[in-house]
Amino acid sequence: MSAKNPEYDFKWCPGCGDFGVRRALEFAMSDRIINREIPMENNVVVAGIGCSGNLVHLLEGDQPYGFHGIHGRTLPIAMGVKMGRPDLNVVVVAGDGDFLSIGMEHIGPQAARNLDITAVVMDNAVYGLTKGQSSPTTELGVTTSSTPYGKLEQSINPLDLYLTLGASFIASGFSGKPRDLAKLITAGMDHPGFAIVHVQSPCTTYNDTYQILKGNPRKGIAPLLWDISEEHDSSDYASAYQAIHSGGWPVGIVYRNADRPTLNQRIQAIQSKVKQKTTQELLDAYDI
Amino acid sequence: MVTSAEAMAQAAAHAGYNAQTFATFPSQILGGPTWTQTHVSTSPILSAGDELDVLVAFNKAAYENHLSEVGAKGVIIYNSEDFQLEDDGKSFGMPIEKLAKSTGNTRAANMVVLGAVASLVNMPHDYLVQFVTRRFTRGRANDQAIIESNIKALALGREQAVSSGFSLGxxxxxxxxxxxxxxxxxxxxxxxxxxAAGIDIYVGYPISPATTILVWMEHNLVGPGKFAYQVSSEIEALTALLGAGFAGRKAMTATAGPGFSLMNEGLGLAWMAEIPMVVVDVQRGGPATGLPTKTEQSDLFCCMRPAHGDVSLPVIAPGTVEECFYATVQAFNWAERYQGPVILMSEMSLAERAQNIPKPDLSKVVVENRRVYTGNNGYMRYDGPGASPMPIPGRPGSYVANGSEHDPIGDTTHLPERHVQMTERRFNKLKLLEDGSYERMNTEEPIAVMPWGGSKGPASEAYKLLMEEGTPLGWYFTMYLHPLPPALLEELRQKELVLVPELNYQGQWASTLRSQGVKAEAITQYTGLPFKVGELAERIKERVNASIKRTVRA
Structure with missing residues (x-):
């Protein structure tokens, strides 16, 4: 809606990876409403704080519902929406700072619950909106505005983290190929359970990684991105672990376990056994 | 486990007396000094009582800790299996466990105690027998045997009390x-x-003294569309409520001071994005971890002004167990009506107190639901000077619920005039909540007492004492602390002095009243315990007399 809203003055920098992620999410949501014959209003996009979170205002075409909240809390907000209305398709969009630094405490619990939502994480390994500080995925030793003598922490491997925490669907993608990315997001939305689509989405202003991600043969730079082969068994934990630890950034579905019940399914199973008491019955239990 | 004191309250309430318990216990699972107090009366009870008529000491430490609370004519029953006392003219020993064992039911110890205490005040034995019969008729094969052993235990306790020669009339x-x-x-x-208000979603995190609400909800908030869940922190709890409220559900959490502090940022978002929810703060002693199992009223400042920025949340603070029920219904109604978070302030002394109250008539409970948008897409959700119909995901009317300052459709904006408009919109909505009721007595008096929250109980008993003595004093009470009923505020502003008994150091409610132009002065206590009626009455009287003397001199 905001493309036509003169009052909304936020802009992504030219070449920002988040343009491609937005496009991919638009493709995935459009496909979904056509395939499932549901209105766009059945989608809810819960956005984090940072450049990436502004995606919720920049979506074009039919508008989903949006929730642009506070820093780091996309996952529990999404949990409230999903458990309040299990019929809705709930998508989280957040950056590496929001999702993996201030918000990291929420990944483990949602993975353990297998909350049926899809998180699209836009990783540019830098805090862009606050002008270039280090993030959890910034490499050790890298100079940023907050690490003038080089970053002192080793970077985390987010895919490894998700696998360890028990996410039931993990995909890794690249913002430069929106059509391919859309397929991964669709697969995440179709997955019954907690899905994370981790996207390399470069920041052209503070951390332009396009060249090292795609490689440059003329300069002798090998690409960090590599496609996961069709033979990869994504249902196999050991294969997923191996793919994550093969160096570079895999592109494709890393891990998928569709056998685990979702939180909502577990609740349905309990509720079919527990007798619901009326408020009157509950009150009567206190009669003198 | 039901304590002897709780059994006493149940038996007394069953017989038609008024009964109230008050308990405190340390933050540990096993052992430690625990005590429960029961107050039984033929007239309605509003406080735990000042001094003990009977102290039942199960061990020496309990005896030593509570001896000073026993009244001049009070009687002490001690567990003679655990310790012995010299003949002090006010105590007698009883081998409680041994007597229980002799009935063939080792779990009947409570009934031995109950029989003895009831006998000291000549409570008709039939009442206890009826209570035991009803309580243990559970449709099990051994019901009769258990009932008989408990009745035997009552009789054994009674015999001990009779042969001790003590009597309290x-x-x-x-x-x-x-x-x-x-x-x-x-x-x-x-x-x-x-x-009763129609809660759909409860999300919480264990914390004393609010945990029992989480546990209750986990048991009972079940069925289609209902969801009760323990999450990983109070931050998760509050932000999950944001999602649930946004999705059209009625949602609540309950916490205590430390959890409430963690919820601050999320509460600001709920105010900003206009999401209905109810947050219960069952106060304990603070700050930081403070006194987890003691009572205090020291969270008022943080409940009235949580979060950063221009935020002012509605606050309802019930003063009695009965009001806890109706205050919660009204908290939901307010949240739905103005579309934002409402804070319900309870406190440990209310939370853990069992009391007989008139049974609420559910058919008379008024339940409000938010106005819902039913039009087409392209809706300006945040348009207009006050609350507007709320779109619900899944239906047309999509917008962005936004914690950044926003334009009517929910997109972020930095325009000065927009911030002015939206700030005023959010504060205007509070005007929808000026329908709170209040109590008033002797309104012609220039000096009045106005407690808040759980101090209402001791304060109203103190007020009764002062009225009997002829102290000139008015009385005001409301559980609607913010926004205050406008007519009440106007009356308070006319007073020469408004005395506020409250359990905190800073005099938080008195200070809040002063900021609204009321000449208020606090009478504070910060021991972790409720006011004692007699002491409070003395302090109020001293202050009133000092004020009158000043006036006469002038």
Whole structure:
């Protein structure tokens, strides 16, 4: 809606990876409403704080519902929406700072619950909106505005983290190929359970990684991105672990376990056994 | 486990007396000094009582800790299996466990105690027998044997008391209150109120003294569309409520001071994005971890002004167990009406107190629901000077619920005039909540007392004493602390002095009243315990007399 809203003055920098992620999410949501014959209003996009979170205002075409909240809390907000209305398709969009630094405490619990939502994480390994500080995925030793003598922490491997925490669907993608990315997001939305689509989405202003991600043969730079082969068994934990630890950034579905019940399914199973008491019955239990 | 004191309250309430318990216990699972107090009367009870008529000491430490609380004519029953006392003219020993064992039911120790205590006040034995019969008739094969052993235990306790020679006179016959009564704790009354208001979602995190609400909800908030869940922190709890409220559901959490502090940022978002929810703060002693199992009223400042920026949340603080029920219903109604978070302030002394109250008539409970948008897409959700119909995901009317300053459709903006418009919109909505009721007595008096929250109980008993003595004093009470009923505020502003008994150091409610132009002065206590009626009455009287003398001199 905001493309036509003169009052909304936020802009992504030219070449920002988040343009491609937005496009991919638009493709995935459009496909979904056509395939499932549901209105766009059945989608809810819960956005984090940072450049990436502004995606919720920049979506074009039919508008989903949006929730642009506070820093780091996309996952529990999404949990409230999903458990309040299990019929809705709930998508989280957040950056590496929001999702993996201030918000990291929420990944483990949602993975353990297998909350049926899809998180699209836009990783540019830098805090862009606050002008270039280090993030959890910034490499050790890298100079940023907050690490003038080089970053002192080793970077985390987010895919490894998700696998360890028990996410039931993990995909890794690249913002430069929106059509391919859309397929991964669709697969995440179709997955019954907690899905994370981790996207390399470069920041052209503070951390332009396009060249090292795609490689440059003329300069002798090998690409960090590599496609996961069709033979990869994504249902196999050991294969997923191996793919994550093969160096570079895999592109494709890393891990998928569709056998685990979702939180909502577990609740349905309990509720079919527990007798619901009326408020009157509950009150009567206190009669003198 | 039901303590002897709780059994006493149940038996007394069953017989038609008024009964109230008050308990405190340390933050540990096993052992430590725990005590429960029961106050039984033929007239309605609003406080735990000042001094003990009977102290039942199960061990030496309990005896030593509570000896000073026993009244001049009080009697001490001690467990002679655990320790011995010299003949002090006010105590007698009883081998409680051994007597229970002799009935063939080792779990009947409570009934030995109950039989003895009831005998000291000549409570008719039949009442206890009826209570035991009803309580243990559970449709099991051994019901009869258990009933008989408990009745035997009552009789053994009674014999011990009779042969001790002590007596506290005869308690008058109970005047059974009119209408059906229930015996309920404050936290359960909050839970029942939430159910009556139509709660859909409860998300919480364990914390004393709010945990029992979480546990209650996990048991009872089940069925289609209902969801009760323990999450990983109070931050998760509050932000999950944001999602649930946004999705059209009625949602609540309950916490205590430390959890409430963690919820601050999320509460600001709820105010900003206009999301209905109810947050219960069952206060304990603070700050930081403070006194987790003691009572205090020291969270008022943080409840009235949580979060950063221009935020002012509605606050409702019930003063009795009965009000806990109705306050919760009204908290939901307010949240739905103005579309934002409402804070319900309870406190440990209300939460853990079991009391007989008139049974709420559910058919008379008024439940409000938010206005819902039913039009087409392209809706300006945040348009207009006050609350507007709320779109619900899944239906047309998509918008962005935004914690950044926003334009009418929810997109972020930095325009000065927009921030002015939206700030005023958010504060205007509070005007929808100026329908709170209040109590008033002797309004012609220039000096009045106005407690808040759980101090209402001791303050109203103190007020009764002062009225009997002829102290010139008005009385005001409301559980609607913010926004205050406008007519009440106007009356308070006319007073020469408004005395506020409250359990905190800073005099938080008195200070808040002063900021609204009321000449208020606090009477504070910060021991972690409720006011004692006699002491409070003395302090109020001293202050009133000092003020009158000043006036006469002038």
């Amino acid at each position: 005869t308690i008058p016959h109970p005047q059974r209150p009119e209408g059906q009564q229930i015996l309920v704790k404050g936290n359960d009354a909050v839970s029942l109120g939430a159910m």
